[in-house]
Amino acid sequence: MDNLVLSNLLYRKTRTFTSAAGVALGVVLVVMTLGVVNGFLNEQGRRNSAVTAEIMFYPEGSSLLSLSPTLSIRAELLDKIRAIEGVSEVVPVGELLRSGRVIDGIDFESYRKVSDVRVVEGRAVQSGDEAMIDRVSQRDRKLKVGDQIELFERSFRLVGIYEPESLGRIKIPLKTLQDYLNRPNLCSLVLVKVKNPAMQEVIARTIKENFPDNEVRLSRDLPILYARGTPAMHTFLKVVVGLAMVISSLVILLAMYTTVTERTRQIGVLKSLGASKSWIAGEIEKEAFLISLLGVLAGFLLSIAAKFLVQRLSNVNIDLEPKWFVYALIFGLLSGLLGALYPALRAANQDPVKALSYE
Secondary structure, three states, X not given: OOHXXXXXXXXXXXXXXXXXXXXXXXXXXXXXXXXXXXXXXXXXXXXXXXXXXXXXXXXXXXXXXXXOOOOOEEHHHHHHHHOOOOEEEEEEEEEEEEXXXXXXXXXXXXXXXXXXXXXXXXXXXXXXXXXXXXXXXXHHHOOOOOOEEEEOOEEEEXXXXXXXXXXXXXXXXXXXXXXXXXXXXXXXXXXXXXXXXXXXXXXXXXXXXXXXXXXXXXXXXXXXXXXXXXXXXXXXHHHHHHHHHHXXXXXXXXXXXXXXXXXXXXXXXXXHOOOOHHHHHHHHHHHHHHHHHHHHHHHHHHHHHHHHHHHHHOOOOOOOOHHHHHHHHHHHHHHHHXXXXXXXXXXXXXXXXXXXXXX
């Protein structure tokens, strides 16, 4: 980078700072959005993998990342699944999304047969308005056994703390959830444990053949499926990345366009001294490149700081993978260079005589 570019950046410190801040904003938007989405998906996969049941049976039309779980599986389906040869346990679970939290309705004695869940403080939920939470939720919400928590616009008594994390963080009696939703004898998903784990794929195919309209997944595949996300999630991420790139490009475009206008006489002097069009355009692009690089580095630092701040103040999990920093670097530099392209060409094509007479 030559002295002219550095001199221009240092001479206009405020514009350099604001332009770099615009690029940094785009980088933070991309990195943090990807981090939050990946953190959510990875956490969901990890929590679902704590279930020891080999097969998970979902209702018809259910998606992996259903945002509105409901109770729709009939009790008679459980008996039909239980009758399949090789099935050991069939356990219904109710799920409900409230205020961004998934609440599980379970019968604890049945549920512990298909998971590693154990009560580490207090006791398990039994009936009525009782709830239990995992250790992570207890730490984040600073609760203890005997406290009251608000669910469904009414108070539930916290009767126990469990480990490890599994499915939703809050668990209440399944009948309580069914009564609240007025959905007796229905559930959201079924956990199926097999007698011989080596036969889980065969049994899963049998269940799918018997209930072709329902979703059947192996628990061991859930972490991978969550990590891959869904087509809708990928579309959302592409929109965010595109929006961030447009913001950064417009910031650089505005900054470089104003800079070219202010330097009209300077450009005329350089052309009169023999500077070529490519050299003039190159100087503008070099300046945009350096501003973009500063913005990208600042965005990285802000993203890391935001990650620790958000995780300290909330239970949101943010995964910042190294590859996303590489992508953000490429995206930031590319958007800066594209944003400066028009101002660079405008500067290169200025008439030196008119540029020298510019006031």
